[in-house]
């Protein structure tokens with residue numbers, strides 16, 4: 350289950366990659382702008398503001414996220430990105446920090462290209478931090494005898510990870526698109542107690558939270574907290590650096 354308030358706790362850090370992504374889309378008057386995996390809708394709102402004449406279509410597989418988006422006035426619907434079909438007037442597709450949850454998303458991306466109109470934009474960003482200590486340590490803890498039986502199947506495995514920018518660039522240029530792909534590591538400055546634990550609780554730990562009872566979840570977190578504190582030490586001024594790599598792709602249908 351996604352918790353919109355937990356997710357929005359780091360809204361500033363989480364929204365910057367979105368703006369870096371959509372800043373590379375130069376569509377002037379798109380007819381339909383689609384936000385796949387719109388989350389709580391705070392960023393979808395900015396698409397509507399940027400392209401006021403466009404029909405904005407938003408969807409997310411989480412009913413809680415869709416409810417939060419609807420509260421903001423976004424006409425979002427509950428749907429899985431794997432079932433999405435582009436309407437013929439879809440000029441811009443954005444999917445920010447979603448496709449890492451979708452195994453096989455490479456095929457999905459390639460399948461959309463021939464169904465989008467000429468000149469359409471397909472822009473997405475995925476975290477590229479599966480090899481970062483924050484993820485490696487979670488997987489290692491989940492694989493210990495104490496947790497393995499319940500968590501093995503819910504933890505994202507390395508082979509579920511995303512491609513490098515070159516991988517997506519090749520995929521989409523082979524599908525006929527002009528592609529702009531890059532990566533950025535944001536050196537995020539977090540504050541508060543156990544901020545990295547709080548960060549991953551809102552995203553990567555979500556399937557683990559769902560799989561455990563309240564009691565076991567508290568125990569899992571208490572085992573993980575000191576590990577993350579060691580990997581991401583608190584500095585003398587009370588802040589913590591949390592480097593975060595992200596992969597960006599903006600493709601243009603010919």
Ligand SMILES: C[S@@+](CC[C@H](N)C(=O)[O-])C[C@H]1O[C@@H](n2cnc3c(N)ncnc32)[C@H](O)[C@@H]1O
Pocket residue numbers: 351363367385386387388389392408409410411414428429430431444445446447450451552
């Ligand atoms: C990290 S949040 C990103 C939300 C929003 N795009 C943003 O940038 O703030 C990931 C979102 O992907 C959604 N999601 C995960 N798997 C999905 C799927 N298969 N289909 C649609 N949405 C999905 C989640 O429900 C969640 O809202």
